[in-house]
Amino acid sequence: MGERRHATVAIIGLPNAGKSTLLNALLGQKLAATSQTPQTTRTRVLGVAGRGDVQLAFLDTPGIHLPKHALNERMMAHVEQALEEADLLLWVVDANEYLGVGEHALAKRLRRMGRPTYLLLNKIDLLSKSRLLEKVATYKDLLPFKEVVPIGAKMGLNLDPLWALLERDAAKPGWPYDEETFTDQTERSLATEFIREKVLRKTREEVPHGVAVLIERWIEPGQEDYPEDMDPEGVFIAAQILVDRDGHRKILLGSGGLMIKDIRQSAQRELKKLLQRPVRLELFVKVDEGWRDRPDRLDRLSI
Numbered sequence: 001m002g003e004r005r006h007a008t009v010a011i012i013g014l015p016n017a018g019k020s021t022l023l024n025a026l027l028g029q030k031l032a033a034t035s036q037t038p039q040t041t042r043t044r045v046l047g048v049a050g051r052g053d054v055q056l057a058f059l060d061t062p063g064i065h066l067p068k069h070a071l072n073e074r075m076m077a078h079v080e081q082a083l084e085e086a087d088l089l090l091w092v093v094d095a096n097e098y099l100g101v102g103e104h105a106l107a108k109r110l111r112r113m114g115r116p117t118y119l120l121l122n123k124i125d126l127l128s129k130s131r132l133l134e135k136v137a138t139y140k141d142l143l144p145f146k147e148v149v150p151i152g153a154k155m156g157l158n159l160d161p162l163w164a165l166l167e168r169d170a171a172k173p174g175w176p177y178d179e180e181t182f183t184d185q186t187e188r189s190l191a192t193e194f195i196r197e198k199v200l201r202k203t204r205e206e207v208p209h210g211v212a213v214l215i216e217r218w219i220e221p222g223q224e225d226y227p228e229d230m231d232p233e234g235v236f237i238a239a240q241i242l243v244d245r246d247g248h249r250k251i252l253l254g255s256g257g258l259m260i261k262d263i264r265q266s267a268q269r270e271l272k273k274l275l276q277r278p279v280r281l282e283l284f285v286k287v288d289e290g291w292r293d294r295p296d297r298l299d300r301l302s303i
């Protein structure tokens with residue numbers, strides 16, 4: 001074994017490029033919520049992985065966009081913080097999308113920062129080889145990228161070469177996290193995100209952007225109020241789903257309560273996998289108009 005080295009690696013880019021999918025793929029474990037809805041990620045998510053002598057601390061970040069609410073301003077502050085912390089940047093783009101103003105603005109910003117940046121052209125499973133080559137040529141002039149790597153985060157395409165490059169470039173001495181550390185997220189915050197992910201995946205358009213999840217009760221065996229009819233090794237979780245307006249509450253409940261039932265069941269299955277014990281989940285939908293612009297609410301939601 002050589003000397004131990006590490007790097008902090010921020011995963012950045014526009015909404016929906018596949019940043020969280022990439023983080024999960026690099027870690028080989030689900031940590032970040034993913035969905036087709038842009039702006040799924042709202043905070044910075046740390047995922048730590050060690051290979052050989054090298055430890056990499058990945059920071060998944062919210063997709064970069066113009067903020068309309070206090071919520072979005074906080075999301076962008078998380079991006080700023082990750083940019084500050086990182087030794088290396090992975091700029092993920094959806095290679096099937098046109099290169100637009102958002103990319104140009106980010107490139108300008110990164111040029112000024114001068115931090116080593118890899119361009120990751122993602123979703124290559126949806127692209128022919130000739131189109132991919134065209135894309136590489138189009139993006140290459142944006143910045144003096146340290147590397148340009150085509151990947152398919154969802155199917156794990158080309159991630160080994162990416163790992164090898166990151167291992168080569170991790171230059172700081174030592175390992176900042178112990179070998180068991182995998183994330184700084186608590187079980188509660190992961191549970192919150194996984195419940196929200198299910199809401200995003202089952203609803204469309206405006207609803208997902210106005211949704212937040214707040215865990216109200218988390219009861220372990222032996223604690224007062226632990227349901228008597230539950231498995232003695234389980235956990236009881238009650239969560240509120242906050243929505244921006246009454247119309248969204250109705251959509252979330254669905255006809256005859258079918259939508260919320262579906263969300264509850266799939267979130268409960270996911271939480272069982274995450275926590276590796278039986279879970280009973282209860283969900284309540286609550287209208288909290290304007291929560292996205294209320295700093296006290298955002299604090300309580302840890303955004």
Ligand SMILES: Nc1nc2c(ncn2[C@@H]2O[C@H](COP(=O)(O)OP(=O)(O)OP(=O)(O)O)[C@@H](O)[C@H]2O)c(=O)[nH]1
Nearest residue numbers: 016017018019020021035039040041063152153154
């Ligand atoms: N076909 C294909 N789809 C992908 C790939 N990577 C990600 N996706 C899909 O792209 C969508 C967005 O992925 P996310 O990982 O949530 O994207 P993100 O960049 O974290 O999104 P924000 O949170 O909005 O910033 C999801 O539906 C993913 O399944 C890929 O390699 N191929």
